[in-house]
Amino acid sequence: MDRSKELFVLGSAAGILYWDMETKMPPRALPLRGEQLSALELLLHKKHTDPEVDHLLSACEKDIGSFNPVQKRNLHLLRKSYDESARLPDSLVMETAKHQSKCNGSWKKAKAAKDFKMFRDDLEKMIDLREQAAEILMQVKGSSTPYNALLDEFEPNMTAERIDVVFSGLRDGLVKLIDKVRSADKQPDLSILSRKVPVDVQKRMSKEVMDFITFDTTSENAGGRLDETEHPFSTGSYDDVRITTHYYEDRFISSIFSVMHEGGHALYEQGLPREWQYQPVGSACSYGIHESQSRFVENIIGRSPEYIGHALPRFRKIAPKAFHGMSSKDLVSAANAVCPSKIRIEADEVTYALHIIVRYEIEKEIFAHKVTVDELPQLWNQKYSDYLGVKVENDGEGVLQDTHWSGGSFGYFPSYALGNIYSGMFLEKMSKDVPGWRSGLHKGEFAPVLQWLRQNVHSKGNFYDPADLVRVATGKELTIVPFMKYLEKKMSRIYEF
Amino acid sequence: MDRSKELFVLGSAAGILYWDMETKMPPRALPLRGEQLSALELLLHKKHTDPEVDHLLSACEKDIGSFNPVQKRNLHLLRKSYDESARLPDSLVMETAKHQSKCNGSWKKAKAAKDFKMFRDDLEKMIDLREQAAEILMQVKGSSTPYNALLDEFEPNMTAERIDVVFSGLRDGLVKLIDKVRSADKQPDLSILSRKVPVDVQKRMSKEVMDFITFDTTSENAGGRLDETEHPFSTGSYDDVRITTHYYEDRFISSIFSVMHEGGHALYEQGLPREWQYQPVGSACSYGIHESQSRFVENIIGRSPEYIGHALPRFRKIAPKAFHGMSSKDLVSAANAVCPSKIRIEADEVTYALHIIVRYEIEKEIFAHKVTVDELPQLWNQKYSDYLGVKVENDGEGVLQDTHWSGGSFGYFPSYALGNIYSGMFLEKMSKDVPGWRSGLHKGEFAPVLQWLRQNVHSKGNFYDPADLVRVATGKELTIVPFMKYLEKKMSRIYEF
Numbered sequence: 005m006d007r008s009k010e011l012f013v014l015g016s017a018a019g020i021l022y023w024d025m026e027t028k029m030p031p032r033a034l035p036l037r038g039e040q041l042s043a044l045e046l047l048l049h050k051k052h053t054d055p056e057v058d059h060l061l062s063a064c065e066k067d068i069g070s071f072n073p074v075q076k077r078n079l080h081l082l083r084k085s086y087d088e089s090a091r092l093p094d095s096l097v098m099e100t101a102k103h104q105s106k107c108n109g110s111w112k113k114a115k116a117a118k119d120f121k122m123f124r125d126d127l128e129k130m131i132d133l134r135e136q137a138a139e140i141l142m143q144v145k146g147s148s149t150p151y152n153a154l155l156d157e158f159e160p161n162m163t164a165e166r167i168d169v170v171f172s173g174l175r176d177g178l179v180k181l182i183d184k185v186r187s188a189d190k191q192p193d194l195s196i197l198s199r200k201v202p203v204d205v206q207k208r209m210s211k212e213v214m215d216f217i218t219f220d221t222t223s224e225n226a227g228g229r230l231d232e233t234e235h236p237f238s239t240g241s242y243d244d245v246r247i248t249t250h251y252y253e254d255r256f257i258s259s260i261f262s263v264m265h266e267g268g269h270a271l272y273e274q275g276l277p278r279e280w281q282y283q284p285v286g287s288a289c290s291y292g293i294h295e296s297q298s299r300f301v302e303n304i305i306g307r308s309p310e311y312i313g314h315a316l317p318r319f320r321k322i323a324p325k326a327f328h329g330m331s332s333k334d335l336v337s338a339a340n341a342v343c344p345s346k347i348r349i350e351a352d353e354v355t356y357a358l359h360i361i362v363r364y365e366i367e368k369e370i371f372a373h374k375v376t377v378d379e380l381p382q383l384w385n386q387k388y389s390d391y392l393g394v395k396v397e398n399d400g401e402g403v404l405q406d407t408h409w410s411g412g413s414f415g416y417f418p419s420y421a422l423g424n425i426y427s428g429m430f431l432e433k434m435s436k437d438v439p440g441w442r443s444g445l446h447k448g449e450f451a452p453v454l455q456w457l458r459q460n461v462h463s464k465g466n467f468y469d470p471a472d473l474v475r476v477a478t479g480k481e482l483t484i485v486p487f488m489k490y491l492e493k494k495m496s497r498i499y500e501f
Numbered sequence: 502m503d504r505s506k507e508l509f510v511l512g513s514a515a516g517i518l519y520w521d522m523e524t525k526m527p528p529r530a531l532p533l534r535g536e537q538l539s540a541l542e543l544l545l546h547k548k549h550t551d552p553e554v555d556h557l558l559s560a561c562e563k564d565i566g567s568f569n570p571v572q573k574r575n576l577h578l579l580r581k582s583y584d585e586s587a588r589l590p591d592s593l594v595m596e597t598a599k600h601q602s603k604c605n606g607s608w609k610k611a612k613a614a615k616d617f618k619m620f621r622d623d624l625e626k627m628i629d630l631r632e633q634a635a636e637i638l639m640q641v642k643g644s645s646t647p648y649n650a651l652l653d654e655f656e657p658n659m660t661a662e663r664i665d666v667v668f669s670g671l672r673d674g675l676v677k678l679i680d681k682v683r684s685a686d687k688q689p690d691l692s693i694l695s696r697k698v699p700v701d702v703q704k705r706m707s708k709e710v711m712d713f714i715t716f717d718t719t720s721e722n723a724g725g726r727l728d729e730t731e732h733p734f735s736t737g738s739y740d741d742v743r744i745t746t747h748y749y750e751d752r753f754i755s756s757i758f759s760v761m762h763e764g765g766h767a768l769y770e771q772g773l774p775r776e777w778q779y780q781p782v783g784s785a786c787s788y789g790i791h792e793s794q795s796r797f798v799e800n801i802i803g804r805s806p807e808y809i810g811h812a813l814p815r816f817r818k819i820a821p822k823a824f825h826g827m828s829s830k831d832l833v834s835a836a837n838a839v840c841p842s843k844i845r846i847e848a849d850e851v852t853y854a855l856h857i858i859v860r861y862e863i864e865k866e867i868f869a870h871k872v873t874v875d876e877l878p879q880l881w882n883q884k885y886s887d888y889l890g891v892k893v894e895n896d897g898e899g900v901l902q903d904t905h906w907s908g909g910s911f912g913y914f915p916s917y918a919l920g921n922i923y924s925g926m927f928l929e930k931m932s933k934d935v936p937g938w939r940s941g942l943h944k945g946e947f948a949p950v951l952q953w954l955r956q957n958v959h960s961k962g963n964f965y966d967p968a969d970l971v972r973v974a975t976g977k978e979l980t981i982v983p984f985m986k987y988l989e990k991k992m993s994r995i996y997e998f
């Protein structure tokens with residue numbers, strides 16, 4: 005536990021350095037920051053894979069009969085983490101880390117030039133490096149395929165076989181829903197979203213949003229911050245959780261929903277079980293569960309008619325001109341508009357998962373050697389045409405749009421869509437447990453919602469693997485039904501079909 | 502050199518965590534930050550005192566014949582640092598670190614209650630702990646007394662015997678100068694300094710000051726930042742140097758000169774020799790030399806009639822009301838006013854060193870066992886009466902005013918006054934080398950001054966001990982004459998004696 009605490013503490017120190025790099029650091033400091041982060045990571049890696057850890061774990065394993073369930077979970081998580089780190093050869097870890105910088109550099113250039121060829125060699129090498137890691141991890145984890153080993157890195161115990169079942173239903177359901185939305189007579193007026201709101205006014209709106217979700221950045225007892233970055237993110241846990249947003253004068257909802265999304269991540273980290281702080285069991289469960297929390301707050305709460313009904317008069321007080329004559333129904337319709345597009349990070353709630361499914365299907369084929377690197381752009385464009393009905397004009401807005409693959413993060417994307425699915429399941433159960441939550445929201449009450457999330461998700465920390473957490477919280481196995489029902493209902497009201 | 506670089510890199514990472522703690526961190530995060538800093542410091546301490554370092558140094562020492570002067574200096578600095586760290590027992594280091602927190606806590610309470618008795622036991626223990634360290638360091642360093650060993654921690658190779666010579670002359674000279682100033686007919690009008698300037702206006706004045714000294718915080722190539730804290734400080738080196746200031750609406754010069762003072766520290770760190778980055782020889786020379794750079798920029802440049810003549814019209818553009826009808830002579834006189842006071846951090850350029858001399862004389866007596874802890878308040882008050890002619894009313898504004906002793910930093914204070922003395926010597930030499938610097942300043946040219954400091958001080962890094970650096974830069978042994986001449990001349994013009 006002492007070693008585990010040291011790893012957490014030094015890891016969180018590195019987290020502050022990352023945050024500073026993105027938000028405050030003078031530009032010239034970048035090379036020095038690289039040195040600082042590498043030094044810390046090397047140190048953490050060494051501490052992680054210290055053979056003494058193996059001896060300590062083995063000694064505990066002999067005593068396991070006397071362990072309580074929390075101690076057993078800690079032991080399981082430490083053993084898994086140790087075995088996986090220690091079995092990867094240092095040379096492979098170093099080469100991958102080195103290639104990440106190179107590959108990220110060539111990805112940036114290729115994206116700017118809209119030319120996949122400039123990226124293909126480095127991508128091929130990255131795939132090869134990750135495959136080598138996946139082959140080793142597969143044995144340690146007992147995964148059935150290399151790609152399943154990669155999935156497990158982000159969503160423990162999740163497999164392509166289970167994802168296939170839910171994603172194929174999700175894909176078909178979403179494609180049908182998009183068709184309904186497209187052919188509906190009623191279409192939202194999107195022009196209201198481009199009314200100009202100066203940045204300093206939007207900052208006051210952000211404060212309003214943070215006050216609503218009780219993310220405290222200003223009191224004497226505050227445990228959070230809000231700063232500005234091009235790409236919003238959240239970082240930290242327990243008593244030091246920091247989020248960022250961006251402000252576009254001609255797109256005020258962008259910052260509102262960025263603050264809600266990152267705020268959802270932040271509330272999760274702040275709600276982790278205090279008594280397990282510094283222990284493996286005291287960390288967040290998985291990327292997918294994390295994403296379920298951000299999407300819950302952003303979409304299910306933030307884009308609900310009830311919240312918007314509550315918030316609109318407040319926004320109007322802050323920015324009278326921008327919200328003049330705008331009805332709650334206008335804003336709900338515009339904020340939930342479905343617009344199939346080519347770019348994932350601009351996607352709405354309905355089309356988002358389709359962007360993910362494209363990536364998931366392609367990743368699976370890559371690691372099953374069913375597609376070559378050269379075929380990727382064509383395969384990408386075909387799937388965008390098939391699922392989203394959009395025509396990709398060049399690689400920059402196609403296969404090159406995301407940074408993930410250049411960093412070797414294969415297996416990461418599914419977490420985003422799993423987050424949607426989980427959030428729907430949580431919504432269904434919460435609606436049974438707290439039937440008055442919607443009317444409460446309209447009156448400005450977020451506490452009952454937060455309390456449900458705290459009790460059923462946040463406070464569980466990493467005591468369960470994600471599928472188990474979902475089962476304990478909702479009583480159900482992974483299912484898309486609640487998420488699809490929720491979307492159908494919301495969209496049928498907005499588009500009147 | 503690899504190990505030296507790692508120590509620098511991890512130390513600078515800890516520096517960012519300190520900066521964040523003072524400027525950005527959410528209040529709740531304090532205990533976690535304590536854990537992060539302790540973990541890093543323990544790690545650094547272990548790396549510092551790793552016996553393998555001793556073996557590496559011994560191997561180098563056998564090869565010293567083939568070393569160039571820079572390599573020899575690096576070896577000397579590493580050996581000194583290793584021997585000193587390694588010889589202090591871990592138990593003493595740990596106990597001192599632990600007692601620092603306790604002692605600092607009781608100092609804060611005692612200061613608030615203006616009651617030395619609440620601090621005396623913890624202070625006595627701190628003195629005892631530092632004495633134990635001093636006895637050991639004395640042997641390693643070859644110092645003649647324990648107090649000389651403590652002095653060497655801040656000002657390498659400086660001794661009480663050398664300080665005695667300069668401080669006694671300085672004390673007598675300053676006391677006489679204060680008498681002249683006090684009895685002068687002409688006295689500055691201080692009321693102009695309390696004209697109200699809103700904080701956002703003062704921020705634009707800070708930018709003006711930073712632009713003048715070329716401390717870049719805004720360009721794409723910036724290597725610095727300015728933030729706000731109650732007590733201004735500077736931190737970092739090379740490409741990431743950060744300063745802070747405070748803003749008082751009714752005392753605008755406070756932020757101007759804080760920015761200049763911290764800016765002086767910052768320019769030094771930014772001007773360290775690039776080719777020696779990450780090496781011991783690439784760090785700053787000493788606390789005293791550091792202070793000479795901040796005081797040079799703050800007092801010799803910032804409070805000069807030439808700079809004020811240049812800056813005033815610019816300040817007036819930014820804050821027309823506050824500077825309305827204020828002449829350059831008015832502002833120069835007020836900004837240089839001599840007002841003997843009881844509080845060191847509020848002291849002017851003339852009386853400042855007397856505050857230091859009080860502390861130095863007392864510290865020397867403590868470690869020579871010539872004064873007991875119980876006698877400290879009375880001794881303090883007597884010296885303030887003798888040297889500054891002020892009557893200390895209670896311990897809060899007397900012996901309890903500074904935090905240094907509560908942290909065990911005995912031997913630190915002399916650096917401040919040595920900084921004054923060094924800055925006078927640098928001024929004298931620069932005036933010979935760059936005769937037109939004053940008229941240049943009036944035209945807004947800081948570059949010739951900075952170039953002289955870069956060439957003669959900054960670029961030398963830690964190649965010399967402070968007395969040697971001063972000798973190389975000025976051709977002279979330590980002397981108060983230039984500093985006293987400079988003060989006499991400036992004050993005789995302002996006070997017309």
